Amino acid sequence: MFKARIKADVLREVITVVGTLVEEVKLNISSDGLSLRAVDPAHVAMVELVLKAGAFEELKATACEIGVDIDKFREMLKLARAGSVLRLSHDEDKNKLVVTIDNLTRRMSLVDTAGMSDPKVPNVNLPAKVRVKTEELNQGIRASESISDHIALIATADMFELSAEGETDSVSLKLPKDLLEALECKDTVKSLFSLDYFSNMVKSVGNAPSVTLNLGTDYPVRIEFDLAGGEGYVKYLLAPRIEND
């Protein structure tokens, strides 16, 4: 059983995050809220997302799984007015999700979840932790986009750096400790990442004012931020690029 009311803005945050990596996703629903895990088709990145019961205006659910097509939600959300609240309910007999905005109802056919297994989450040990303003990160990304297709994320004991090397130009965003919200780093760490992936992930952050990056050397980055004003969170994991010659 699943019946809920949720603000369009909150649902939009979820859909933006998930749509960054996949077009279809399996939602795990219970009375505690909603959670999901997904890996992108190239298996370069994954996302874990949790939306607590408090993020909903109302939630009545027993544990169930629903497979949804992200595009259909995008279409519905485009029709939502500012401040709209969506009603969602699972029609188990017909296996459809009934979505209502104002006086508009869409009965969505669902994706078969049989072939959608929950991806395994690697247990990576990331020694450095940086909490940086979303705004700063976005600026660094935009500057890098015209220069290169990959970036380096570097953390030292007293600063964080995002840098891009092009054939002729280079870009570097350096944030000393006092401009960061948090910095925990003993030894210098540095990893390279695809700018495409990293940029899309950071662009999906939405309203969260800051983002936590967990880093290692030649190791994945975990990007964490809050959803729905703290009533949920996102954890992205992005595999690095390793230059081998």
Add this chain to the structure above:
Amino acid sequence: MREGLFSGDTGNRCVVCKGSKMLCGKDRCPILVKHFAQLRARTLVDRLDIEGSSPPGVFVGQYGYPKVFVGPLIPPVTGDTEVMDTPEMWLGRSIDEIVDFRTQLVRGMHAVDVFDVETGGRTVDLVREMALAASPAEAEAEFQRKPRGRLVLDDEVQPFGPSAPLKSLDVGSIKVDHRIEKPFYDTDLRAREAVLDLYGDGVFLSRIQKAFSVGAFGLGRNRRFVPTRWSITAVDDTIGKQLREKVKRLPLIDEYRIYESWTLDNRFIVLLMPTSWRYELVEAWYPNTVWNPDGTDIMMISSHEFYGGRKDYAEIGGCYYAARLATCEHLLRLQRQAGCVILREAHSGYIMPVGVWNVRENVRNAYKGPHLSFPTLAAALEHIRTRLDIRMKKWLRTSRILADIRTQRTIEDYLPVEPQAKEAEGVG
């Protein structure tokens, strides 16, 4: 190195050579090949009218768009001329043969606004009807002047012969291809659906493209003439995209595969990899090939896309879309998804461009043949190294997809190692 003997520009060299010493380094003299073919056409059409069986063929120019020249391609011979404008039948023929029959096609030109598909008058109606024909059509054209002998070469469009403005055009009875007729009369069917339906019905791409170029498909009010050059890529892209979305839902292949094709002194190596969909076409032009006529260095160029496709037009042109279509066709036949990198070496025997069909049919041909299987990328690249002249290092430096595969780690790389550890990939 011959500078001491004949200093100066290439023109000088040709004067001394006169096509006998091959000083320019090509296998055969391009000027001679052109001239030879042209002579033949000129004697056949040295007059103000022409009568023959159109394959059927039509051509829509792009210069002056949206005011363009449309018109039939008519050879001065009657009979079964279908092959002359059906690139699907050309693979395995020599460059001379292709040039020979293409040069016989005389292009009649009639100026028209691209939107005047319905109201363009009798000549326009006849040209459009010819584009829908199922078999060669008897055509008689009168020109305002004698067709000027010139072989028109283009990287995208197959070559054709002399052209002249039309004075009048008469066409015998035309048997319209009933498969094409259906979307033609359906003015509520979008061009995209029409193209996809016809492809699904097994209609030759060259046929679909021809009808597309005369504005035979689409919503009534949107119909217009589309320059031949653009229509080729439009059809390749439309179908390729559709097939690609199907491919993206299929399970991955479980090995590295290499296919090969070699015609008109073009070597194509196709590498399929057990990854999600991604695609790249890398071309290497030797000095003295069509597009690198005077260079001393090999020129390399590539275009690629990752899983999400691309938004801008491919740098290397229409051949990108032609080869992508051929690749998706094959993957659907296999019912497998894969990443694909195509390496093309254009050698010195490729003296003139013959059109995008060369790439499409070559890649299709490669997939028809046997393939070799390899467990790792390193092993596959090692084999490719023995099949191509250009050093692997250069290919790797140019190819974005190969660079990505070799550097980008995946989530699985950080999962606890299972007992049957997966084989190490990548090359040193």
